[in-house]
Amino acid sequence: MSGAIPQSLHEQLSHQLSQVVGFIYPNEVETQWAILIVVYPYLTGIVAGAFILASLVKVFNVVEVQPIYRLALLTALAFMLVAGMPLQLHLGHPERAYEIFFTPQPTSAMAMFGFVYLWYLLGILLIEIWFEYRHQLVLMAQRSRGLMKGVYGALSLFSKDVSAEALAFDHKASKIITIIGIPSAFLLHGYVGFIFGSVKANPWWGSVLMPIVFLMSAIVSGIAMVMFIYILLSLLRNERLDMRCLDKVGLFLLVAIIVDFALEALDYIHRIYQSEESIGILTELVAARLFTSLVIVQLLLGMLVPLLILVLVRIVNFNEELRKLLYFSASVLILLGIFSMRWNVVIGGQLYSKSFRGLMAYKMEITGIESLVTALALLALPFIILIVLFRVLPPRWMEKNAPAAAH
Amino acid sequence: MNKREFLKDAILFFPAAATLQALAPTAEGKAESAKTPPDYDATRHWYGMGIDVDKCIGCNRCVEACKAENDVPDEPFFFRTWIERYQIRQNGETTVECISTRAAPPEQAEPEDPTVVRTFFVPKLCNQCAHPPCVQVCPVGATFQTQDGVVLVDAERCIGCRYCIQACPYGARYLNPKTRTADKCTFCYHRITEGLLPACVEVCPTEARIFGDLKGRADRLVRFHRVNPISVLKPDLNTEPKVLYARLDGEVR
Amino acid sequence: MRLPEQVTRLGIVIAIIVAAVLLLRFVILPDSLFSARPHQAAAVEREMAKPLRHAGVAACRECHEEQFELKYGGKHRNIGCENCHGPSARHAADENAEKPRLPREREFCLACHGFDASRPNGFPQVDPQQHKPRKKCVACHDAHDPVPPKTPQECGGCHGRIERTKALSTHALLACSSCHTVDERHMTEPRLARPTKPDSRETCGGCHAAGSTDPAASKAVVDLASHGGTYVCWECHYAHLPEGRK
Numbered sequence: 001m002s003g004a005i006p007q008s009l010h011e012q013l014s015h016q017l018s019q020v021v022g023f024i025y026p027n028e029v030e031t032q033w034a035i036l037i038v039v040y041p042y043l044t045g046i047v048a049g050a051f052i053l054a055s056l057v058k059v060f061n062v063v064e065v066q067p068i069y070r071l072a073l074l075t076a077l078a079f080m081l082v083a084g085m086p087l088q089l090h091l092g093h094p095e096r097a098y099e100i101f102f103t104p105q106p107t108s109a110m111a112m113f114g115f116v117y118l119w120y121l122l123g124i125l126l127i128e129i130w131f132e133y134r135h136q137l138v139l140m141a142q143r144s145r146g147l148m149k150g151v152y153g154a155l156s157l158f159s160k161d162v163s164a165e166a167l168a169f170d171h172k173a174s175k176i177i178t179i180i181g182i183p184s185a186f187l188l189h190g191y192v193g194f195i196f197g198s199v200k201a202n203p204w205w206g207s208v209l210m211p212i213v214f215l216m217s218a219i220v221s222g223i224a225m226v227m228f229i230y231i232l233l234s235l236l237r238n239e240r241l242d243m244r245c246l247d248k249v250g251l252f253l254l255v256a257i258i259v260d261f262a263l264e265a266l267d268y269i270h271r272i273y274q275s276e277e278s279i280g281i282l283t284e285l286v287a288a289r290l291f292t293s294l295v296i297v298q299l300l301l302g303m304l305v306p307l308l309i310l311v312l313v314r315i316v317n318f319n320e321e322l323r324k325l326l327y328f329s330a331s332v333l334i335l336l337g338i339f340s341m342r343w344n345v346v347i348g349g350q351l352y353s354k355s356f357r358g359l360m361a362y363k364m365e366i367t368g369i370e371s372l373v374t375a376l377a378l379l380a381l382p383f384i385i386l387i388v389l390f391r392v393l394p395p396r397w398m399e400k401n402a403p404a405a406a407h
Numbered sequence: 408m409n410k411r412e413f414l415k416d417a418i419l420f421f422p423a424a425a426t427l428q429a430l431a432p433t434a435e436g437k438a439e440s441a442k443t444p445p446d447y448d449a450t451r452h453w454y455g456m457g458i459d460v461d462k463c464i465g466c467n468r469c470v471e472a473c474k475a476e477n478d479v480p481d482e483p484f485f486f487r488t489w490i491e492r493y494q495i496r497q498n499g500e501t502t503v504e505c506i507s508t509r510a511a512p513p514e515q516a517e518p519e520d521p522t523v524v525r526t527f528f529v530p531k532l533c534n535q536c537a538h539p540p541c542v543q544v545c546p547v548g549a550t551f552q553t554q555d556g557v558v559l560v561d562a563e564r565c566i567g568c569r570y571c572i573q574a575c576p577y578g579a580r581y582l583n584p585k586t587r588t589a590d591k592c593t594f595c596y597h598r599i600t601e602g603l604l605p606a607c608v609e610v611c612p613t614e615a616r617i618f619g620d621l622k623g624r625a626d627r628l629v630r631f632h633r634v635n636p637i638s639v640l641k642p643d644l645n646t647e648p649k650v651l652y653a654r655l656d657g658e659v660r
Numbered sequence: 661m662r663l664p665e666q667v668t669r670l671g672i673v674i675a676i677i678v679a680a681v682l683l684l685r686f687v688i689l690p691d692s693l694f695s696a697r698p699h700q701a702a703a704v705e706r707e708m709a710k711p712l713r714h715a716g717v718a719a720c721r722e723c724h725e726e727q728f729e730l731k732y733g734g735k736h737r738n739i740g741c742e743n744c745h746g747p748s749a750r751h752a753a754d755e756n757a758e759k760p761r762l763p764r765e766r767e768f769c770l771a772c773h774g775f776d777a778s779r780p781n782g783f784p785q786v787d788p789q790q791h792k793p794r795k796k797c798v799a800c801h802d803a804h805d806p807v808p809p810k811t812p813q814e815c816g817g818c819h820g821r822i823e824r825t826k827a828l829s830t831h832a833l834l835a836c837s838s839c840h841t842v843d844e845r846h847m848t849e850p851r852l853a854r855p856t857k858p859d860s861r862e863t864c865g866g867c868h869a870a871g872s873t874d875p876a877a878s879k880a881v882v883d884l885a886s887h888g889g890t891y892v893c894w895e896c897h898y899a900h901l902p903e904g905r906k
Contacts, residue, residue, distance in 0.1 A: 005480055005584040013484045023503035025531070025578025026486045032569040032582065092567015092587030099547040099566060103696045110570050111546035127670070134666055157673060159666040169664045200644050201540060201576035354578055355660040357503050449704075464779045466772045468743050475747045476713040492778050512771050519777050519824055526778040548696030553704055561703035564696070597710040606714050610743035612736075612772060613783075 008368060015363050021288070022358030031350050031362040035375045036086035041192045041214065042221070042342045043083040043382070044117075048189035049222010050076040051125070051181060056252065058178040064248040067241075070395035071233075072226045073129050078385040079225075080121055086378055089369055109195045120188045124181040129393070130157075131174045136398050138162050143401070151392075189218040196345060203278040204285070204349040209267045214345075216260040221338040223253045228331040229386070231324060243320055247313075250327055254310040257334070261303050281356040289351045289359055294344045302337010306330040447600055452555035454594055455649035456608075457617035457631035458530055460656070465490050465528035469607035469616065470507045476595060476606035478585075483508040485581045487592040488532035488607055493658060495525040501658045529659050530616060532607070533558065533579035533592035534640060534648030541571035541580065550589065556621075556649060557596050562588045576641050577648075594618070621649070714742050715752035723755070727804050734805035735784075744768070744803065769797040775820050782850060784818045815842075818850070822900050829901045833876075839863055839899060857894065864893040 017029045054072035056062040088094050101118075104111035137156035141149055193214030196205040227249050234241040271279060286294055309330040313323055351360050365371040473479060473488050489507040496502075506512075506528070539558050542550050549565040552558050560571075565588035572580040572589055583590040595605035599618070603609070608618040619628020628651075635653035640660070652659075663671075685694065692698050720741040721728040731737055742748055745760035766788075775785045792800070800809050808817075815836045816823030826832060836842070836855075845853035858864065861884055867877040869884045880902070882888075888896065898904070 005482060009584055010482065013482070017484065017508070023491070023505065026483065026489050026505050026508050027572075027578045027581040029484050030581065032572050087568075090568075092569075092582060093565065096547075096564065096566045099549075099564060102694055103547050103564075103699075105545055105548040105696070107543045108546040108570070110544065110568060114546070130670070157666065157669040159669050161665040166664050166666060169667070173667070195570075199540075199544075199574055201574055350573075354576055355503065357501075357660065461780050464772055464783055465776060468771075472714060472742065472747065477710075494778070512767075512774065517776070519821075521828075523777070527780070528778055548700070551696070551700045551703075559700075559703060559707055561699055561706075563703070563706075564699055593707060596704075596707045598712060598714075600708050601712075603712070603714075603716050606747075609714050609716060609740045612739040612743055614738050 008365065012363055012365060016361045019361035019363075020358060022353070023355055024353035024358040024360055025355055028350075028353055028360060031347065031360070033090075033346055033350065034362065034370045035347075035364050035372065036090040036370050036378075038339070038342045038346045039375050039378050040083060040086040040090075041189075041218075041346070042339050043079050043086070043378070044192055045189055045214070045218030045338065045342075046222045046225045046382075047076045047080045047083060047120075047125075048185040048215070049219040049224075050079070050226050051185045051222070052219050053223050053226055053249070053252065055178045055182050055185075058175050059182065062248060064242075064244050065252075067245045068226055068230050068249065070132065070393075071230060072222075073125070073132060074386060074389045074393065074395065075226050075229060075382075076222075077125055077129060078382040078389055080125060081385055082378055082381045084117065085381075086375075089374065109191060109198055113191045113195065116184075116187055116191050120181075120184050124177060124184050128174060128177045128181060131170045131177065133393055134159065134170055135162055135167055136393075136402075139402055140397065155392075186215060190215050196349070201354060202349050203276070204282060204352070205345065207267065209263060209270075210345075213260070213263050213267060216256065216263055217338050217341055220253065220256045220260050220334060223249060223256055224331040224334040224338070227253065227327060228335060231328045231331070234324075241324070243323065246324070246327055250310055250313060250330075253330070253334075254307070254314070257303060257307050257310065261307065264299075264303075278356055281352050281359075285348065285352040285359060289361075290344055290348050293340045294348070297340040298337050298344055301333050302340055303334075306333045306337070309333075449554040451622060452620045453622040453649075454535065454556045454599060455619060455621045455628055455651060456532070456535075456594070456605075457619065457628050457635075457637075457651045457653065459615050459617065459631075459635075459653050460527055460529055460659075461654060462613040462615035463490065463528040463530055464613055464615075465492060465506055466612060467507055467512070468610045468612065469530060472606040472610040473592070473595075476598075477593070479590075480584060483510075485583070485590075487579075487590070488530065491529045491531060491659075493525070493527055493529060493656065494520065494523045495656070495658055496520075496522045497524050498522070503660075525656065527656065529652075529655075530607075531577065531579075531640075532650060533575075533594075534577055534646065534650040535592075535594060537647035537649060538645060540574040540576065540644070540646055544570045544574045546570065553596075555600075557594050557599075558591075559593055559596060560589050560591065562586050562590075565589050576644050576646065712749040713747040714740075715747075715749045717741055719752040720748065722752075730802075731804040734807060736804065736806055764796060764798050766794070766796055769801075769803075773797075777821055779821075781821065782818050785820045786817075787820070826900045830876075830880075830903055831899060831901075859892065861888075861890075861893055864897075864899075868893075 013029055016031070020029065050072045053065070054069050054076070057065050057069045088097055091097055100111055100114045104114065106112070134156055137152050138160060139162070141152035141156055144152055190211045193211030196202075196214070197207055197210030200206045227246070230241060230246070230249075233239075271282070306329075309326050312318075313326055318326065347362050351362060352358070353360065367373050467490055470486065470488055470490065473486075474481060477487060479485055479487055486507060489505055492504045492506050494502045494504075535556060535558055537552075537556065539552060542552055542558060545551075546568060547564055547566055549561045550558060550571050551561070562583075567582060567587045567589070569582060569589065572582065575591075580589055580591040582588070595603075595607075598605055604618050605616075608616045617627050617631050619626045619631070621628060621632070623629055631653065632651060637651045637653060638655045639648040639651060641648075717728070717740050724741075727741075731739075731741075742760075744763055748758075748760040750758045751760050770786075770788050773785055774788045779785060797803075801807075814823070826834075839858050840855040842855040843853040846855060862869075865884050866872075867874045868880055868882060870881055872878075872881055893899070
């Protein structure tokens with residue numbers, strides 16, 4: 001059967017074949033999971049991390065973080081709505097995707113993840129946000145007219161009761177859902193880690209630590225994203241932000257980074273110490289293909305530098321403006337570093353041959369379905385959704401319009 | 408039922424009806440007209456393949472025959488089977504090369520490398536594992552093992568997520584660029600169920616590939632399994648491959 | 661305890677969604693949608709129905725008995741017809757539909773028989789540059805019974821790698837028959853009448869034992885009584901390249 005494969009694919013694979021070093025199984029020349037599958041764990045990680053940050057307020061009563069509670073929830077929702085898109089776009093047959101829900105194979109982590117995702121979105125996030133915002137929605141429905149009145153009415157499920165008992169129930173319900181939500185968030189992103197960690201064929205992925213490392217890095221990225229958005233909003237709106245809140249978030253971020261770094265360091269030390277058969281090719285992989293993205297971006301710029309910044313902020317008494325700048329820089333570096341970490345895991349795991357005798361290459365396409373442009377669009381989309389969410393569910397509406405009832 | 412609820416149900420009716428219509432054909436699990444021999448009983452067979460590495464001459468005809476038989480794209484990026492050349496040197500270094508991706512055999516005999524102490528060809532293909540990791544990870548059950556031991560892909564249900572390709576330790580799978588579904592060696596299932604040999608076995612000039620039925624009583628593969636020291640690829644991964652290599656060199660991965 | 665009003669409302673919404681899902685799953689939509697089994701059975705049928713491209717030797721034999729018998733008696737007995745003639749199922753079904761290829765060009769035979777060091781020991785190989793360059797193989801060899809016009813007198817005809825190795829060694833001028841006894845049946849039935857390997861130390865000792873007067877072996881003379889126990893010499897020394905690889 002003669003070649004009528006798409007020209008772009010032919011070019012990409014020819015190029016990648018020419019970049020092969022050593023020996024690879026011939027089918028390995030194609031990078032099966034490309035940039036879209038790098039974006040997807042990045043997005044779900046931020047969802048889990050933002051929710052964990054929000055849960056600090058509700059479950060662990062960290063009142064300093066209260067100002068960004070709703071922001072964290074909305075961030076989680078915005079990213080959650082986009083998280084499924086890279087998967088859908090990546091499929092060879094996206095029109096058959098419903099089969100994952102109709103005929104899931106119970107032994108497949110990917111199939112089970114579909115249900116975990118649905119549970120988290122519908123059972124946790126949406127209900128949590130509903131209870132948090134219900135009072136505001138009722139008030140907004142009362143004070144609006146026409147279409148918006150209908151919209152807010154529907155969003156509040158046309159409930160009217162804003163008595164003290166009803167509100168107290170809302171708070172209690174919120175707390176209970178958050179308590180269920182924390183392990184659910186762990187399950188959400190831990191499952192993504194398990195999808196990789198359970199692949200025994202690939203020693204770069206298949207390790208017991210993978211789900212844990214993924215989860216910790218998710219928490220880091222989620223906290224960093226909320227911090228980033230919070231500071232960005234204050235810059236755009238030219239408003240003061242709550243430094244006590246920011247400092248507290250910075251502290252949690254610091255703790256999260258330390259734990260994440262320790263786990264990743266443990267992974268590397270363990271591999272090198274055990275020195276199994278794959279260590280030769282994996283060392284070559286890091287040196288030849290992943291040096292910049294792993295050593296420079298992920299570890300140095302994405303972890304060590306932000307770690308130093310956050311430690312510095314704690315021990316030196318910088319003024320508010322400088323602290324804001326440092327937190328902003330740290331969060332940007334972390335977000336880049338965690339993205340790089342997803343790249344190093346997903347793409348890195350496909351840059352060496354399972355024969356342990358060669359290295360491949362991945363040439364990301366600029367345009368197309370699985371391309372840089374699509375990835376950037378998917379990374380930008382949550383922010384656009386967030387803008388819409390701010391309009392529909394303004395986080396600080398209560399303080400401005402019903403100060404007596406606000407938290 | 409009040410106005411609100413009625414409206415909601417009415418609005419939901421149309422997309423629901425459309426979805427049901429679209430799903431109806433899938434519900435029947437439609438099959439094309441099959442020419443299955445009516446008395447073929449899959450439970451009486453357990454297929455496997457034996458590879459005698461000492462016999463392979465690296466002619467690559469099996470690769471060509473497989474591509475012709477199974478509509479595998481001609482390009483050197485997709486293979487259901489391929490041949491590897493090993494060169495093991497005095498100092499322990501091993502060089503491996505896939506000879507199936509080259510455009511044509513070299514015109515001149517290559518100069519001999521005096522540092523090579525062992526050199527041979529190894530045919531590779533899907534191992535049709537008895538404990539297949541690819542089947543384990545398929546989210547929709549599109550890839551499955553038949554009762555006669557062959558792992559197949561249902562190209563009408565595969566969603567092209569590529570998880571199975573990641574899970575295969577042997578690099579046996581690829582994504583078919585035409586069908587956009589996962590694809591791999593099927594032991595030429597359409598041939599073996601009619602009593603024919605897989606295409607690669609059919610054309611192998613030196614009988615380096617032995618196809619057979621491990622449940623058979625008088626079967627070439629059963630004898631192969633008895634008289635040769637047998638090993639499989641990556642036994643530590645517990646995939647229980649059914650492609651049995653005789654006297655395989657330890658350097659082969 | 662009375663349920664707060666909002667919980668009742670939320671409960672109703674959730675109940676409706678759950679009911680709708682259950683209704684769809686267990687009542688409205690057919691069960692076969694939710695099981696992979698019937699689809700797998702259908703997939704097996706579809707797989708079995710795929711078209712044959714290779715006919716198989718038995719099919720070729722039905723019409724080409726003469727070529728089959730000729731091939732069966734010769735060295736190419738185990739090569740399937742379609743190895744050389746390509747997939748021929750369409751031709752087997754309708755002989756005029758498509759004629760299989762008739763590869764007569766030299767490169768075709770050299771794909772198997774051109775010298776390659778990785779080929780197994782004893783597989784007949786030629787050096788394409790030295791063996792009748794540019795001449796078509798089929799001019800001298802019948803592809804269905806490729807007995808060479810003259811039985812190769814040189815062992816190197818089939819044992820090319822060994823011959824090349826030995827040619828660079830100190831044993832270059834030694835004939836194969838100095839150490840190996842070869843029955844002439846080996847030329848035509850190689851696996852049935854294998855050459856011998858020396859089974860005593862005296863074979864090598866003839867030139868290499870202490871007191872030997874052979875000028876060629878003068879640099880490698882040992883006292884057999886004290887050298888190498890009772891092992892046969894080739895268990896340590898590679899006679900085709902005794903000085904070893906660098």
